[in-house]
Amino acid sequence: MINKKDIKKKYYIKIRISIIQKEKWKKACSEKKISLTSLIINSVENRFMDNERRKVLAFIEKQDNIFGKIENNINQVAKIANSQKFISENEIRKFSNKLSEIIILKKEQNEMFTKIYAMLSR
Template sequence: MTKEGKEEVILIRVQKLRKEKWKKICSKRKISLTSLIIDSVENRILEDERKKILAFIEKQDNIFIKIETNINQIARIVNGQKFISQTELSNFQNQLKTIVDLKEKQNEIFLKIYSLIANDR
């Protein structure tokens, strides 16, 4: 049973070639034919696309974790030496600003993605 109640069976007639084409699409995307039809009819994001989006978000998060780790390593080196040249400091500040800008853009994209996913279900 689903949240909305008992599931029903719907029989539809399609040409054999069309059915085979749909099955190939499903096989390629690793989704069920039922999912393909329901998500398409209800104008939802397909399950394989949802998984790609979540994988993208996770990858982006990992990239920023690596960047943050590098920033911490630079800070440790500077703290140990108690010195950083004006040129290095300026370069470092420019890189930090770039990261902040990218993170803001990423967060805007994520908000749009999350709203699509939330409105989708």
């Protein structure tokens, strides 16, 4: 069992690196918008970086919003088809475009999930 005293971040590890390495690491952290501590700990422990978590959450939120719009479009097409007993060529084109968006998003989603599973299995 882990002692609560051991969880507190009160210990330091000193490492020696060149000034060039330090600048590279700081630049990497700046680009990823994470701390150097987070970079090192997450790298050593094979965990998600904070910026990767943000990407995943942003992707999921974007996907949810787009799927909501697509669902509304599908419902509108169904309503038009049911009420008019036909669908215009323009509506079919819009509908087809939305289905293409779904295919692209599903592909992105599958790639993202593959990366997540790979990271979790380490």
